[in-house]
Structures are given as structure tokens and as C-alpha cells.
Amino acid sequence: SMEDALAQGQFIVYLQPKYRLKDRELSGAEALVRWIHPEWGFQSPGEFIPLFERNGFITQLDQYVWDRTCALLRDWDRKEYPQIPVSVNVSRADIYNADLANILLRTVHKYNLPPSRLHLEITESAYTENPGQIIDTVTHLRELGFIIEMDDFGSGYSSLNLLSKVTVDTVKLDKQFLDDTMNSEREETALTIIKYLTKMLRHLGFKVLAEGVETSEQLEMLRLADCDIVQGYFYAKPMPIGEFRTFLQEFNERDN
Ligand code: C2E
Ligand code: CA
Ligand code: CA
Numbered sequence: 001s002m003e004d005a006l007a008q009g010q011f012i013v014y015l016q017p018k019y020r021l022k023d024r025e026l027s028g029a030e031a032l033v034r035w036i037h038p039e040w041g042f043q044s045p046g047e048f049i050p051l052f053e054r055n056g057f058i059t060q061l062d063q064y065v066w067d068r069t070c071a072l073l074r075d076w077d078r079k080e081y082p083q084i085p086v087s088v089n090v091s092r093a094d095i096y097n098a099d100l101a102n103i104l105l106r107t108v109h110k111y112n113l114p115p116s117r118l119h120l121e122i123t124e125s126a127y128t129e130n131p132g133q134i135i136d137t138v139t140h141l142r143e144l145g146f147i148i149e150m151d152d153f154g155s156g157y158s159s160l161n162l163l164s165k166v167t168v169d170t171v172k173l174d175k176q177f178l179d180d181t182m183n184s185e186r187e188e189t190a191l192t193i194i195k196y197l198t199k200m201l202r203h204l205g206f207k208v209l210a211e212g213v214e215t216s217e218q219l220e221m222l223r224l225a226d227c228d229i230v231q232g233y234f235y236a237k238p239m240p241i242g243e244f245r246t247f248l249q250e251f252n253e254r255d256n
Contacts, residue, residue, distance in 0.1 A: 049091075062094055
């Protein structure tokens with residue numbers, strides 16, 4: 001039913017806001033897909049993305065999400081909303097598509113957007129799986145003006161080594177990092193790791209984003225660590241586009 005579902009508009013893009021820590025201002029959003037199935041109801045990506053990664057449908061779905069996201073950015077521009085960037089997820093399978101850069105370029109051009117408005121989240125495990133290919137692809141995409149965010153950083157094993165080989169714009173610390181700190185019996189040690197990891201990443205020229213921020217304690221800790229951007233339930237869960245508009249409008253009002 002995947003193809004029909006796509007044609008019938010059952011896949012819906014939700015947005016989760018990202019905030020700059022230093023002034024608590026909205027800095028962007030992440031596009032996360034949901035499947036509203038006529039019989040099964042609301043489906044979370046955790047339930048269908050792994051399946052689509054196995055059967056290859058993910059490349060089609062991702063392109064659909066990129067297209068809808070760019071259409072939305074264009075709509076916001078027309079309405080003169082603040083020009084925040086939105087990040088989309090780029091699955092491992094997309095990286096192996098030799099046409100990836102062209103598809104992305106066509107999509108942003110179709111909606112008259114500079115590539116820098118579309119941030120691309122590429123999961124860390126994609127880098128470790130095929131470093132040569134991903135480094136070439138990421139280098140090319142950055143030359144074209146896309147902003148690259150390394151997703152799930154710290155969930156794999158060769159993260160640190162990788163950073164000397166690949167240039168990205170932002171590193172997204174995996175949610176597990178924050179969870180581990182809070183549940184750790186050696187909380188001090190876990191805190192020290194986040195703090196110095198963040199400092200090191202910033203020193204290397206990366207922006208640092210922490211995802212999965214749920215508590216004010218975590219936020220305080222990230223502030224001490226000098227983290228740039230935060231995303232998580234503490235601020236807001238992913239929400240339908242219509243709801244996100246109120247976040248944009250509030251931001252606009254504060255801005256002016
Ligand atoms: P991800 O890219 O790591 O996205 C972050 C996930 O963490 C999202 O789950 C988000 O809703 C959730 N999250 C955000 N803040 C918090 C928090 O404070 N606490 C907790 N417990 N969770 C938080 P979601 O939306 O269910 O997506 C799961 C995964 O599915 C994503 O992980 C991503 O890998 C994949 N995914 C979602 N949409 C797409 C898509 O359009 N394309 C591709 N290829 N993958 C997607
Ligand atoms: Ca992501
Ligand atoms: Ca992630």
C-alpha cells in the first residue's frame with residue numbers, strides 16, 4: 001500500500017523546532033514524517049522507516065518529504081515569515097543514489113530557494129559504513145551550498161576518527177548521550193564527557209546541536225557546555241505544520 005499511500009497524501013510532514021541556546025530564539029526546524037493510514041491510524045516512523053529502508057521505498061518517500069518541505073518554505077517566504085532553515089533526513093540509501101545532488105538541486109530550484117535553506121541530516125552510521133562515498137557526496141553537497149548536519153553523533157563507534165576526515169556544518173549529539181548522563185551512576189563523568197566533547201567539536205569549527213532535551217537540568221548542563229542549538233520535548237514535540245505556524249508568528253513578532 002506504500003505507493004498508493006504516497007499518491008493519496010497519507011504521509012504527513014511534522015516539524016519540531018530547534019532553538020539557539022544563547023538567546024532562546026527559534027533557529028530552525030526538523031521535518032519528520034508520519035503516516036496517517038486510513039485503517040491503522042497514526043504510524044510513527046520507527047514502525048515503517050526500517051521497513052522502507054529494507055525494501056527501497058525510502059528513497060521515494062524521502063524525495064517526497066524534501067519536496068513538501070521546500071514547498072512549505074516557499075509558502076512561508078511568500079507570506080514573509082522569518083526565513084528559518086528546515087532540516088530533512090537523508091537516508092543511507094539516498095547516499096548511494098548517484099543522482100542525489102541533482103535531485104536535491106532540482107527540488108530547491110523548483111521552489112526558488114537557496115540550497116542553504118534545506119539542511120540535510122545524515123546519520124553517523126552512514127559515514128562509518130562507507131566513508132569514501134559519503135565523504136565525496138558530502139563534500140559535493142556542501143560545495144553546492146547545502147548545509148550538512150551529522151545526525152546521531154556518538155551512537156556509533158568511529159565518531160572521533162571520522163571527524164578528521166569529513167567536514168560537516170553541524171554535529172547533532174545523539175539523544176542517548178543526554179539519557180546516559182541522567183541515568184548514569186557516574187553522573188559527573190558523563191557530564192564531563194558532554195562538556196569537553198562539545199568544547200572540542202566547537203573548537204574544530206562545528207556547530208553543536210543536542211537532540212532529545214527533555215528537562216531543565218539537561219538544558220542547564222548544555223548551557224554550561226556551550227552547546228549552540230537544542231531540540232527536544234522540553235521545548236516542543238514534533239507537530240503538524242499548522243501548529244508550527246504559531247511558533248513562527250511569535251518569533252516574527254518578537255523579532256520586529
Ligand atoms: P531522528 O532523525 O534521530 O529524529 C529524532 C527523533 O527523536 C524523532 O522521532 C523525534 O520525534 C524524537 N525526539 C525529539 N525530541 C525528543 C525528546 O525530547 N524526547 C524523546 N524521547 N524523543 C524526542 P521520530 O519522529 O519518531 O523519528 C524517528 C526516526 O525516524 C528519526 O530519528 C529518523 O531516523 C527517522 N525519520 C523520521 N522521518 C524521516 C524521513 O522523512 N526520512 C527518513 N529517512 N527518516 C526519517
Ligand atoms: Ca534526524
Ligand atoms: Ca538523531
